[in-house]
Amino acid sequence: MPEKDDTFEKITTHLITSGFVYPGSEIYGGLSNSWDYGPLGVLLKNHLKDLWLRHFVREIEYNVQIDPAIIMNPKVWEATGHVANFHDPLVDCKYCHSRFRADDLVKEQCPDIDVDGLDQKALNEIVQSGRVVCPKCGKSQFTEIRQFQMMFKTFIGVTEEKSSAVYLRPETAQGIFVNFKNVLRTTRRKLPIGICDIGKAFRNEITPGNFTFRTREFEQMEIEFFFKPGEDEKWFAFYKENCRQFVERLGLRPDHVRFRNHEKEELAFYSSATTDIEYLFPSLGWGELMGIACRGDYDLKRHMEKSSQDLTYLDSETHEKYVPHVVEPSFGLDRLMLALLMDSYEVEKLEDGKDERIVMHLAYELAPYTAAVMPLSNALKEEALEVFRMIHPEFDAIFDTTGSIGKRYRREDAIGTPFCVTYDFDSKNDHMVTIRERDSMKQERVAIDNLADYLHDKMRKDRRL
Ligand code: GAP
Numbered sequence: 001m002p003e004k005d006d007t008f009e010k011i012t013t014h015l016i017t018s019g020f021v022y023p024g025s026e027i028y029g030g031l032s033n034s035w036d037y038g039p040l041g042v043l044l045k046n047h048l049k050d051l052w053l054r055h056f057v058r059e060i061e062y063n064v065q066i067d068p069a070i071i072m073n074p075k076v077w078e079a080t081g082h083v084a085n086f087h088d089p090l091v092d093c094k095y096c097h098s099r100f101r102a103d104d105l106v107k108e109q110c111p112d113i114d115v116d117g118l119d120q121k122a123l124n125e126i127v128q129s130g131r132v133v134c135p136k137c138g139k140s141q142f143t144e145i146r147q148f149q150m151m152f153k154t155f156i157g158v159t160e161e162k163s164s165a166v167y168l169r170p171e172t173a174q175g176i177f178v179n180f181k182n183v184l185r186t187t188r189r190k191l192p193i194g195i196c197d198i199g200k201a202f203r204n205e206i207t208p209g210n211f212t213f214r215t216r217e218f219e220q221m222e223i224e225f226f227f228k229p230g231e232d233e234k235w236f237a238f239y240k241e242n243c244r245q246f247v248e249r250l251g252l253r254p255d256h257v258r259f260r261n262h263e264k265e266e267l268a269f270y271s272s273a274t275t276d277i278e279y280l281f282p283s284l285g286w287g288e289l290m291g292i293a294c295r296g297d298y299d300l301k302r303h304m305e306k307s308s309q310d311l312t313y314l315d316s317e318t319h320e321k322y323v324p325h326v327v328e329p330s331f332g333l334d335r336l337m338l339a340l341l342m343d344s345y346e347v348e349k350l351e352d353g354k355d356e357r358i359v360m361h362l363a364y365e366l367a368p369y370t371a372a373v374m375p376l377s378n379a380l381k382e383e384a385l386e387v388f389r390m391i392h393p394e395f396d397a398i399f400d401t402t403g404s405i406g407k408r409y410r411r412e413d414a415i416g417t418p419f420c421v422t423y424d425f426d427s428k429n430d431h432m433v434t435i436r437e438r439d440s441m442k443q444e445r446v447a448i449d450n451l452a453d454y455l456h457d458k459m460r461k462d463r464r465l
Contacts, residue, residue: 008283043368063194068175079306139176270298384423
């Protein structure tokens with residue numbers, strides 16, 4: 001038997017024990033596939049959002065950001081087709097009662113079959129034919145396929161009546177489409193315009209799992225970019241290139257990232273082209289981080305029909321009136337974080353050949369803490385604290401007094417802190433501190449007065465673009 005690759009599990013254990021992620025509701029025994037972000041996770045997440053905002057909002061002159069509500073009028077989801085079609089085909093194993101997505105079973109076990117081209121009847125016939133087995137118990141008897149609505153339903157107001165039923169949004173995108181006219185009117189902009197949004201989305205996934213890769217509650221960073229019909233290829237290429245640059249900026253290993261164009265059969269019926277960016281996760285293989293889709297005028301037209309509102313655009317110079325087309329780059333924030341954490345993790349053998357350290361080679365601007373300030377001895381605590389207080393308003397920094405300096409260095413390496421700043425007995429006299437860099441482990445003396453400039457300079461130089 002080949003040895004099972006447990007790299008993914010090893011890294012997730014490290015992320016939990018070091019405080020990036022906690023199991024959700026842990027003191028009550030947890031809730032399956034629910035995860036909370038700890039202080040380190042939140043800092044990394046904030047830095048990733050900041051970078052996304054800088055790259056896609058500030059640095060693209062056409063783009064603006066909005067923050068629509070999570071609970072929307074349910075007619076939105078009727079218009080988009082989510083109420084009718086946002087289903088997964090569900091089957092249960094009749095022996096062990098494990099639950100699966102029928103299309104996943106067929107995809108994994110019948111590589112000769114094009115699952116995306118099958119309707120429910122054809123899919124059901126394959127599942128019932130004995131060609132697929134239960135991955136848990138190996139038996140081949142399944143219930144008939146049932147369609148499972150993936151939107152979470154809840155109620156507003158005091159009564160749980162049908163009329164008060166609403167959904168938690170399964171994507172942030174529709175909050176953008178319904179505000180298209182508002183944004184145009186209030187910003188007085190012309191096309192092209194990109195409207196961006198970062199926020200939570202909810203899907204009642206049948207098979208969540210692989211840590212934060214697939215959860216029922218996750219964050220998306222989405223852009224709907226509106227332009228004149230006919231310019232689809234141009235803007236699709238523009239965003240593919242921008243997304244490529246963004247991924248480069250994150251510092252992911254290039255040979256672990258690929259762009260995958262959807263085949264014709266895989267495309268949604270309204271999409272003329274879609275490209276996914278995938279990451280090669282340890283133990284799991286390639287997984288989707290984000291998608292860039294040409295959506296044509298599908299969404300605006302559906303909302304026009306259902307709301308009876310005019311969402312056409314009037315070009316004030318050419319007097320042309322049309323429904324804009326859209327390119328949608330849609331990132332999963334949690335997946336991107338997971339890829340970054342997996343990508344940056346290394347168990348490094350040290351020069352003596354015996355010792356090893358865990359080190360997270362995160363880009364400096366993404367690392368939870370930029371610097372850890374530490375007194376060499378507890379007798380120097382007050383002076384070191386002053387140094388910490390000096391840089392803390394400008395940088396995410398941490399003050400660490402426990403354990404030997406060597407242990408403190410290892411602890412910071414393991415959470416990706418680029419710089420350890422040590423206040424020692426000489427510091428009192430020469431007003432300098434020792435700075436030790438995470439990846440090279442090289443040390444240098446820096447004047448305390450220049451510390452902030454030093455860190456800014458290092459951060460700037462580490463930026464990938
Ligand atoms: N508006 C388009 C849209 O929502 P999607 O491919 O369904 O497209 C976009 O989702 C991204 O959101 C995915 O590439 C993935 O990164 C993330 N995502 C989707 N479902 C997820 C889940 N259950 N858990 C974590 N991330 C998810």
